[in-house]
Amino acid sequence: MTSPRSPLIIGAGPAGLTAALELMNRGVTPRLYEASAEVGGLARTPTDGDWRIDPGGHRFFTRNEDIMDLWKCLLPHDQWLVVGRRSAMLVGGYYVRYPLLGRDLLTQMGYRRGLRGLSSLAWSRLKRNFRLNDRDENFRQWGVGEFGRHWYEMFFDGYVRKTWLTEPEHLTSDWANQRIKPIGWRRSHDSDPASRDVFRYPRLGPGQLWEAAAGTLAHNGVVPRLNSPVTKLGFDGATWTLELADGDTATGDAVFSSMPLRLLVDALEPAPPKHIRAVAAALRHRSLITVAVGVDTRRDIPFNWVYTPGKDFHCGRIQNYRRWSNDLAPRDFDGAFLGFEYFIAPNGDLWNADDEHLTELVTQDLRTLGLGGAAVARVMIVRCEFAYPIYDPVRDRSVVRIRDYLRQQYPSLYPMGRNGMHHYDNQDHAMLSAMRSVGRAFGENVDPWQVNTDIGYHEYGLLRK
Numbered sequence: 001m002t003s004p005r006s007p008l009i010i011g012a013g014p015a016g017l018t019a020a021l022e023l024m025n026r027g028v029t030p031r032l033y034e035a036s037a038e039v040g041g042l043a044r045t046p047t048d049g050d051w052r053i054d055p056g057g058h059r060f061f062t063r064n065e066d067i068m069d070l071w072k073c074l075l076p077h078d079q080w081l082v083v084g085r086r087s088a089m090l091v092g093g094y095y096v097r098y099p100l101l102g103r104d105l106l107t108q109m110g111y112r113r114g115l116r117g118l119s120s121l122a123w124s125r126l127k128r129n130f131r132l133n134d135r136d137e138n139f140r141q142w143g144v145g146e147f148g149r150h151w152y153e154m155f156f157d158g159y160v161r162k163t164w165l166t167e168p169e170h171l172t173s174d175w176a177n178q179r180i181k182p183i184g185w186r187r188s189h190d191s192d193p194a195s196r197d198v199f200r201y202p203r204l205g206p207g208q209l210w211e212a213a214a215g216t217l218a219h220n221g222v223v224p225r226l227n228s229p230v231t232k233l234g235f236d237g238a239t240w241t242l243e244l245a246d247g248d249t250a251t252g253d254a255v256f257s258s259m260p261l262r263l264l265v266d267a268l269e270p271a272p273p274k275h276i277r278a279v280a281a282a283l284r285h286r287s288l289i290t291v292a293v294g295v296d297t298r299r300d301i302p303f304n305w306v307y308t309p310g311k312d313f314h315c316g317r318i319q320n321y322r323r324w325s326n327d328l329a330p331r332d333f334d335g336a337f338l339g340f341e342y343f344i345a346p347n348g349d350l351w352n353a354d355d356e357h358l359t360e361l362v363t364q365d366l367r368t369l370g371l372g373g374a375a376v377a378r379v380m381i382v383r384c385e386f387a388y389p390i391y392d393p394v395r396d397r398s399v400v401r402i403r404d405y406l407r408q409q410y411p412s413l414y415p416m417g418r419n420g421m422h423h424y425d426n427q428d429h430a431m432l433s434a435m436r437s438v439g440r441a442f443g444e445n446v447d448p449w450q451v452n453t454d455i456g457y458h459e460y461g462l463l464r465k
């Protein structure tokens with residue numbers, strides 16, 4: 001295998017920019033094509049004057065030292081904040097800290113409910129230990145086994161329906177092992193979790209890091225071409241030809257792609273066989289619309305973000321941006337700057353809702369939150385179509401079939417990143433898959449598809465100063 005000399009990169013999100021930096025470090029100059037008007041992908045920071053949104057609430061944490069080093073190298077020390085993680089579930093008017101703590105569960109909503117939850121948990125654990133129930137295959141089985149039926153239904157059932165937009169029985173449990181922390185029972189857990197559970201955050205939002213990455217690339221003569229969606233990828237056995245929406249073309253000897261895997265397969269020419277196209281066409285995403293509102297209120301919500309699993313809210317989660325960084329709102333604004341997140345199923349009606357309708361929804365949610373009377377200083381709306389790759393029971397098999405087909409037929413095509421591999425990756429894993437893809441193109445024995453496949457809980461990461 002010869003190393004790429006004229007690589008092309010699709011997408012200037014975390015994966016695309018990392019691939020570009022990695023190629024540059026190896027002495028190769030890539031060309032990048034980005035569909036949108038900004039770099040950073042899902043981790044960009046949309047702005048309106050001095051108002052900045054983080055479309056997701058991006059905690060920067062990783063267990064990988066190379067990633068941590070790259071973050072530190074791209075953005076100066078004084079631009080990083082260290083933020084305590086403070087999240088909660090808003091249930092029946094109570095802000096219950098999340099990850100869940102045993103003491104809160106037993107006392108916060110009254111002892112009777114606490115005891116009910118505890119006995120339900122004991123019964124579930126007993127069944128699990130004696131293997132009286134099924135294997136933990138779907139999310140509901142996993143959740144009931146882990147939290148007991150009472151607390152599972154109180155906190156997670158509505159959350160899954162609202163954010164994953166599916167029946168909990170239809171969702172596999174593998175991501176839950178990674179993302180949902182068990183109840184903390186030890187006394188040490190009772191102290192404020194924010195004092196122990198901290199993450200890094202760029203002062204001006206996640207996009208600040210990716211703009212810095214683009215700046216480093218530009219300094220070396222690599223400037224992503226924005227507003228340039230790739231619509232076709234032609235391959236003649238040696239050379240790739242990318243077709244852009246405006247009719248331009250670009251040729252190269254390798255392609256690193258972070259565009260959604262489904263769309264990549266659909267854009268290949270000659271077209272893959274029917275069965276591969278059918279498998280790819282069935283990969284689905286959930287979309288996300290964030291409506292950020294600046295409201296003149298003195299009331300502070302003492303959490304970075306709050307889950308709202310109940311039916312009383314339209315949104316599934318609320319971001320409290322000023323708890324992430326005060327610099328996300330203008331200096332002279334001393335109210336609350338909140339991001340209401342609406343999760344949308346594939347082909348869901350809300351995706352087509354206009355700004356007026358979304359503003360009406362957020363007004364109702366503000367009312368439910370108790371901020372109905374506050375004057376609104378700013379509304380910003382951000383839409384992310386490919387926000388979450390959906391994990392349905394056939395996802396693993398489908399992705400493996402596509403991966404094997406692409407590897408065999410197109411050895412110089414490297415899908416990478418969250419949507420590029422249809423994998424529920426955070427930034428560090430998207431970056432790692434990009435680094436490994438470049439390593440593989442240079443003949444190293446590494447497999448980008450094996451990134452982020454461990455099932456242990458990995459919400460904690462390195463936090464070196």
Ligand SMILES: Cc1cc2nc3c(=O)[nH]c(=O)nc-3n(C[C@H](O)[C@H](O)[C@H](O)COP(=O)(O)OP(=O)(O)OC[C@H]3O[C@@H](n4cnc5c(N)ncnc54)[C@H](O)[C@@H]3O)c2cc1C
Pocket residue numbers: 010011012013014015016033034035036039040041042043055056057058059060061228229230231258259260288384387388416417418419420425426427428430
């Ligand atoms: C709600 C939410 C919360 C999150 N929270 C965290 C968190 O706390 N911590 C964390 O580390 N990560 C978090 N993430 C994940 C993080 O956003 C992703 O892991 C990361 O952005 C993936 O990078 P990527 O480059 O693979 O993909 P993306 O960010 O999706 O970037 C892909 C880029 O490719 C472009 N593109 C797509 N198609 C084409 C095309 N045909 N032609 C040209 N360009 C194209 C897109 O416009 C985009 O810019 C969160 C994500 C969401 C949605």
